[in-house]
Amino acid sequence: MPEYLARTVDELVRLRALRDGSATAVIDPLARLTYTELDTGTADLAAALLAAGIGKGTRVGLIMPNGVDWVRIAIAVTRLGAVLVPLSTLLTTPELVTQLRVAAVEHLITVPEFRGHRYRDGLHGVLGLPDDPDAVIRHVELPALRRICSVERIFELSASPEVAEVAAAAAASVSAADPLLIMFTSGSRGAPKGVIHSHGSALGAVESGLRDRCIDRGTRLYLPMPFFWVGGFGGGVLSALLAGATLVTEEIPRPETTLRLLEHERVTLFRGWPDQAVALAHRAETMRVDLSALRPGSLDALLPPEQRARPGARANLFGMTESFGPYCGYRADTDLPESAFGSCGRPFDGMQVRIADPADGTPVPPGTVGEIHLRGPHILRGICGRSREDLLTADGYYRTGDLGSLDKAGFLFYHGRSDDMVKISGATVYPSEVERALRGIAGVRGAFVTDVDRGRGAEVAAAVVHNRTLTTARVRAAARDVLSAFKIPTVWRLLDSDEAVPRGATGKVDIAGLRALLVSEGRAADESPTGSMTGGSA
Template identity: 65%
Template sequence: MPDVTDTVDRLVRLRSDRDPTSFAVIDPHTRIIYRELDTATMEMAAAFVEAGVSKGTRVGLIMPNSVLWVQIAVALTRIGAVLVPLSTLLAPPELAAQLRTASVRVLISVPEFRGHRYLDDLEPHRATLPALRKVWTAEEAVAAPVSARAARLVDALADAVTPSDLFVIMFTSGSSGPPKGVMHSHGNALAAVRSGLDARCITPDTRLYLPMPFFWVGGFGSGVLSALLAGATLVTEEIPQPDTTLRLLERERVTLFRGWPDQAQTLARQCDSIGADLSALQPGSLEALLPPHDRSTPGARATLFGMTEAFGPYCGYRADTDMPRSAWGSCGRPFDGMHVRITDTEAADPVAAGVIGEIQLRGPHVMRGICRRSREEVFTVDGWYPTGDLGHLDDDGFLFYHGRSDDMFKVSGATVYPSEVEQALRAIDGVAGAFVTEVSGAVGAVVISRRPVDQLREGARKRLSAFKIPTVWLLVDDDDAIPRKATGKVDIRALRNLLTSSGEQT
């Protein structure tokens, strides 16, 4: 019997039947229950059909997190259109490049957000976008008139969507190079998200908050689709800020806070001064926001690990449960539907347990491909995807991450893995974050801390071999000082430049 949640349309219909009055998505201004999500998105879908959108039409969406973002995304994908979420951080040339790479035919955008006027800024680039035929504001898209014929077509189009149909193109910059348009089908994306629900502790009773934007797989997969698959409630906002976020968590009685540890630590530092009641948060949330008795020993819980090409986390362990002692510091085990092997970085042959090499992925949850690249360019001859990440598997199948193959470097002939140094620095009391790279043949570190460098160096000496201890340091007050790309990943080149210009040599 086919899975009734193997396309977005079937999933929304299921939720409407089983959980009609449960809240699906909440933002500070709007809330919608599952029955309303079903009816509203079918009405929107009819408007899109009237405008010429149909199965296979690639539609770009650029707007901040909101109930409306979810409604538009669901409406488009129910009828088989291909969603192309676009970062609200993109500069005009970057936006044009991604529209061109994905052959976007229709663009839906907010007129302005945080100083970006996307449609105005895009106008000089329109001549380079031959596939782009229609540009809408979000308000125009949802208010478009609908004929009786379009309304009749919606159900037929939704019924024609299959699990193997292209569902979404998500952009990831990787660590270097131009942006990649990663293609996922309905079946592989939904199955990938479903495989990690238990590890992320998401159930029908969950009220989930993620600060991640929906245009990243962390926000779309681990947020929007996780809530839909579990029948949970997703709580979101346009611009996370400590005071408004803490009040939102309190007001909506959020039970699960997932996201980046740095964000949770920032909120935790201001929680007492703001006076927010976060007692509804349950184990499985990022631990900085939990009371001390609900926190684990550092390293005992898995750090969920994934990538856009795997549609989010492909490896983990229940976020409220300690792993076996031998697995502490690991990312957990690969989820069902994902096979992982480690290969030699030069010979590309599989290596034994315990040996560091490149992580390669294969299985039904892996992406279908990358825009404008042949299958031979993306996968090995035996069907594995070389991730460029470094790691090792232990004898029990737990995966330990060691950074990017293009980030590792040598100091006096010895290999340094930035992630290993970062992990050691973050274990030092008073360190809220650490980011490591090579600086002219030396180990450089940008550290979020108010402790002096000599104390940090002494803490590193207790945890690292001498050649791994940073000799170029830069202390910053918060995460805002860390240079990031439009995808949210740390910009290593900019980080290196920052250390070169402002770092302290020791």
């Protein structure tokens, strides 16, 4: 049976073990699993979960960093027909309580601590949970929650042969229409949303983009995204399963350890953040790391100069949690037609994209900027607490809130968020457009743009991550070559690392925090090569 005909995670895991059983499925610095081991191990774990009270439809939260064990638990949960709720390791206790409530999580599986966050202790402190880890929880703040279980305890569970038979029957009863997971996302200005996807919608979405993302059997894929994001779970875990690839991951990406991992595991495809790739490329030169296994389709900065594309020549794969990852693209190792440079490519099979007038929802002509609407079998099945009528148009399209245009050849160009458009002295500015222009300046590793008001009306403001060679005056001068005068930021902040950029629990930039960073007290030091802020006319 072709991989794309596998309708559920259980079918896919069994099929992969049959076809590629001895191939390595997932690797972290401390462990690795073959596809056979993934199949047998997660079948056993699914039975143990069933014995512990987790069954088809049970909502199971998971908080832990990337690694082989994350994959084992997630696959076991979803094979059984339970609904996986991946939760960010960045969540504060109040944020965690909110997401557990919104998703009606019944069982929470968690590591005790990660990067200073103590998840069970935090819940205990706020809710006064029982000390007995096996006690049934009943609390008015989280009426659905019944148990919190440690990752260590999960792997101590077992099941009788009779329960294992029932678990196998439960897995076989799961259909493509059954819910697979609830994944939280948020806009830069909005509250987190619990997006529901079925087995069929998620697997179909991932499969539709595999070719353009250059993932196939034998690919050794490194992806830095956390698995609690759709980019990590769909773009990494499920992509590897569907393609028969090997996924290489680690808990915390750091330049030195990541580079050694790429070298040791002979990674062939590096997908992720361009800023990270640039930083790794600089470090690789001093560490003398062998990255010769990387092939075209990886991010350009890590490839030899002769394999890099011209600026704008490769598609910016574009998607969202509601579409379960990218819904349009173009082969990552192939140049776009010149007329489509700077585009996101074309919609993948199964996805209908239209551009509509944001005011009345009517379709607009090719080349006209409007709101992107999506329809097809791969879009979300729902959002927690919201009705279908609230989510979709009368003819079944999802209103994304993104602005874009389609050319006559069907290539999609992204123009920013409809709620992020700002007016500067009556002129329209899209922060995403300014960000793209600034990132093309030599020495700039990242750019984050918004509007601020310092009492003189709205101004464009930018936080720029640089390589310690730039000053605000130099960046501003370079910006004049690529931006209209009214789009050039008048408030600047130079940063040595994008870790200084405030982010929410889903990893997206926190716009309120970014504004606070940009207008915080700083000296106007145009010639300072380090973090500074300056205002004034552009």
